[in-house]
Amino acid sequence: MKKLTIRYWIRCLVLMLVTFGLITACSSYTVQNTVSPIEVVNKDCRMVKHTMGKTCVPINPQRIVTFSLPTLGNALTLGVKPLGSTFIDMLDEHTYLKGKVDSIQSLGISSPNLEKILLIKPDIIIGWHAEKQFYPLLSKIAPTVLFDFQPDKTWRELFKFVTQVLGKQEAAQQAWEHYHQRVEKLKAALGxxxxxxxxxxxxxxxxxxxxxxxxxxxxxxxxxxxxxxxxxxxxxxxxxxxxxxxxxxxxxxxxxxxxxxxxxxxxxxxxxxxxxxxxxxxxxxxxxxxxxxxxxxxxxxxxxxxxxxxxxxxxxxxxxx
Incomplete structure (x- = not known):
């Protein structure tokens, strides 16, 4: 990996630690109400509760954009390959995503490239609350859902959220079964x-x-x-x-x-x-x-x-x- 400047690293770390400030703006896609995580509206749309309220997302999205490496990894785990994602430029040939992101367009790191996102014409944008400051603009491009990743939330809950948004419960179950099988195999080997x-x-x-x-x-x-x-x-x-x-x-x-x-x-x-x-x-x-x-x-x-x-x-x- 090429050498990164300290300023570049600090900006990346700030994002990864999820310390961006809160923003309360909403868009035409969003209605502020307390609802269950998933609410079927019609055959083409489901209402998803997230940190900015609730957003109507397509039942079977085809053009997907993700923010953050965990969200990207979750989508790939579920068999969904986004067209674009942030943080890809941080990856090198030694990471677990080697060969899995070659055709995914890089959308920047600390500031998502809105022009590139517009050109992708996504059906849905999935991220976490670090992107709150960009939400008013993103939600005008496509339905945007953000996971509220607070200190008491875990990576498992983010996976559950992405699973619900994409409607990939069966794929999620298979992924967990694979994980638990590998854990049991490792435990047996360790004794x-x-x-x-x-x-x-x-x-x-x-x-x-x-x-x-x-x-x-x-x-x-x-x-x-x-x-x-x-x-x-x-x-x-x-x-x-x-x-x-x-x-x-x-x-x-x-x-x-x-x-x-x-x-x-x-x-x-x-x-x-x-x-x-x-x-x-x-x-x-x-x-x-x-x-x-x-x-x-x-x-x-x-x-x-x-x-x-x-x-x-x-x-x-x-x-x-």
């Missing part, structure tokens, strides 16, 4: 080997060290598999992220440590970190149990990425290098 061991997750951004806390995307997979986290990481935090200072590096430790970086700058920071005395004292480091993982894959929040995370767990915990 009791890691019963009393702690699995640490560490991610690096420029000058920042953090982990994913309890009920985050990667933590929920580890829980399903029956793997434990270090006490310092087994906590609920806003938007699931737990930050460590360099002086608190021991909180990043475990019997096994998975480390993910996004940019070349992050990798350089990791190399400098490896020279620090505190790093060298970590038991995972001393036992040579530190393994690289793909940052975007392990933080992706969708079932396609979950499959890739399970692949990594097989690779590093079962088929030990």
């Amino acid at each position: 009791d080997r890691y019963k009393n061991q702690e699995i640490s997750l560490v991610f690096l951004a420029p000058g920042v060290i953090f982990s994913e806390g309890k009920n985050s995307f990667p933590d929920s997979i580890l829980q399903d598999v029956g793997l434990q986290r270090p006490q310092a990481q087994n906590a609920i935090a806003p938007y699931t992220q737990i930050y460590f200072s360099l002086e608190e590096l021991e909180k990043a430790d475990g019997d096994i440590m998975f480390v993910g970086t996004l940019t070349d700058d992050d990798q350089e920071y990791l190399e400098k970190l490896k020279q620090k005395p505190l790093w060298k004292k970590l038991r995972a480091v001393q036992q040579n149990h530190v393994y690289p993982i793909n940052y975007l894959t392990w933080r992706a929040g969708n079932l396609l990425a979950a499959d890739a995370v399970i692949d990594d767990l097989f690779k590093y915990l079962v088929n030990i290098p």
Whole structure:
């Protein structure tokens, strides 16, 4: 992946942490009322409740635009290939979406390209509440639904929302069955080997060290598999992220440590970190149990990425290098 500037990274991170401000505008597609998530209006239209109210969406949309990698991944999981999506430019050949997004048009990152979206002529636009500031314009292009991704919401709920919007309940059930089958296969392969061991997750951004806390995307997979986290990481935090200072590096430790970086700058920071005395004292480091993982894959929040995370767990915990 080509080197990204810090300003570029910060803008991306802000989006991924879902910290955009609220906006209360509505459009001709939207009526502000409390309704059930899905309400059939007629043979061509269903009313979907979302963070901006409720929107009439086509029963069988063909021209779909998605915002955010989790939403894109959810659509692909359900067998639906959007015509355009944001964040595609962040992907590299090592992510779980390799070969799956080649024909999908990139719509930008921090600011969706409205001109490109207009040219696509979408039937529906699906995103999350980070796009609220663009909603008045987007909803004039096509019916737009946004998932209200708050700290108490999970990646599973976003998948359920996308499933309801696209009407792909059968595909969703098959995807969950595949996930649970893989989890059970991994649990059988692991046996009791890691019963009393702690699995640490560490991610690096420029000058920042953090982990994913309890009920985050990667933590929920580890829980399903029956793997434990270090006490310092087994906590609920806003938007699931737990930050460590360099002086608190021991909180990043475990019997096994998975480390993910996004940019070349992050990798350089990791190399400098490896020279620090505190790093060298970590038991995972001393036992040579530190393994690289793909940052975007392990933080992706969708079932396609979950499959890739399970692949990594097989690779590093079962088929030990």
